[in-house]
Amino acid sequence: MRIDVVTIFPGYLAPLREALLGRAVGTGLLDIAVHDLRDWTHDVHQAVDDAPYGGGPGMVMRPHVWGEALDDVLAADPRPARLVVPTPAGRPFTQAAAHAYAAQERLVFACGRYEGIDQRVVDHYAASMPVDEISIGDYVLVGGEVAVLVVVEAVARLLPGVLGNPRSAAEDSFSDGLLEGPAYTRPEVWRGHAVPEVLRSGNHGAIARWRRDRALERTAERRPDLIAALPPDALDEADRAL
Numbered sequence: 001m002r003i004d005v006v007t008i009f010p011g012y013l014a015p016l017r018e019a020l021l022g023r024a025v026g027t028g029l030l031d032i033a034v035h036d037l038r039d040w041t042h043d044v045h046q047a048v049d050d051a052p053y054g055g056g057p058g059m060v061m062r063p064h065v066w067g068e069a070l071d072d073v074l075a076a077d078p079r080p081a082r083l084v085v086p087t088p089a090g091r092p093f094t095q096a097a098a099h100a101y102a103a104q105e106r107l108v109f110a111c112g113r114y115e116g117i118d119q120r121v122v123d124h125y126a127a128s129m130p131v132d133e134i135s136i137g138d139y140v141l142v143g144g145e146v147a148v149l150v151v152v153e154a155v156a157r158l159l160p161g162v163l164g165n166p167r168s169a170a171e172d173s174f175s176d177g178l179l180e181g182p183a184y185t186r187p188e189v190w191r192g193h194a195v196p197e198v199l200r201s202g203n204h205g206a207i208a209r210w211r212r213d214r215a216l217e218r219t220a221e222r223r224p225d226l227i228a229a230l231p232p233d234a235l236d237e238a239d240r241a242l
């Protein structure tokens with residue numbers, strides 16, 4: 001998979017070169033290119049923003065610089081691409097979206113700043129390619145770069161060969177629609193807190209049941225919306241007895 005990121009703060013994307021993702025890039029599983037939007041400005045001030053039409057606070061990113069940048073970035077590789085634009089007003093980014101993105105040959109991320117990017121940029125490219133405006137949560141960041149780090153990590157970990165243990169991606173939170181339950185490791189007792197007995201019993205059936213019960217309890221308590229969204233046949237009799 002090839003990932004391009006266009007931003008006025010390329011340094012913000014440095015974490016993509018670290019650890020797991022850094023190794024994925026090094027082994028060729030992932031090809032990441034970060035581009036400085038200001039490379040496509042022509043004025044001495046390298047202006048990328050201007051006052052919003054209709055008034056209002058802050059500035060908006062000008063369309064012409066984005067158009068020149070995205071035209072060049074898209075033309076640099078023949079693979080079909082999906083343009084992803086983080087915004088507080090976007091559709092929620094979910095694990096399902098991460099799986100969909102992991103199947104893409106190429107993702108191009110446009111990182112806005114200020115109050116966002118002139119809407120005509122999204123409208124223009126949506127006429128010729130898939131474009132997603134996505135939100136990573138109901139809070140407002142200062143720009144799109146952190147959202148791109150989140151999305152790239154969530155997607156890259158699903159790519160075959162990126163995670164050491166492929167099982168963890170298949171079995172992680174949300175894969176069965178529930179939150180992950182509690183996890184424990186040595187020592188057996190830490191500051192007076194013992195590991196739940198069942199986890200040391202070797203009884204795999206009882207362990208699976210206990211883990212499912214803890215996941216159901218945690219999900220019901222923290223994310224009742226996920227319980228409500230489960231398909232009718234998702235909960236068995238033992239689940240309902242909880």
Ligand SMILES: Nc1cc(-c2ccc3ccn(Cc4ccccn4)c3c2)[nH]n1
Pocket residue numbers: 086087088089111112113114115116117134135136137138139140141142143144145147
């Ligand atoms: N889930 C998310 C995504 C973002 C996000 C993504 C891109 C940009 C580009 C600019 N801003 C700041 C900003 C502030 C106020 C209104 C509009 N935009 C961004 C914020 N915040 N929270």
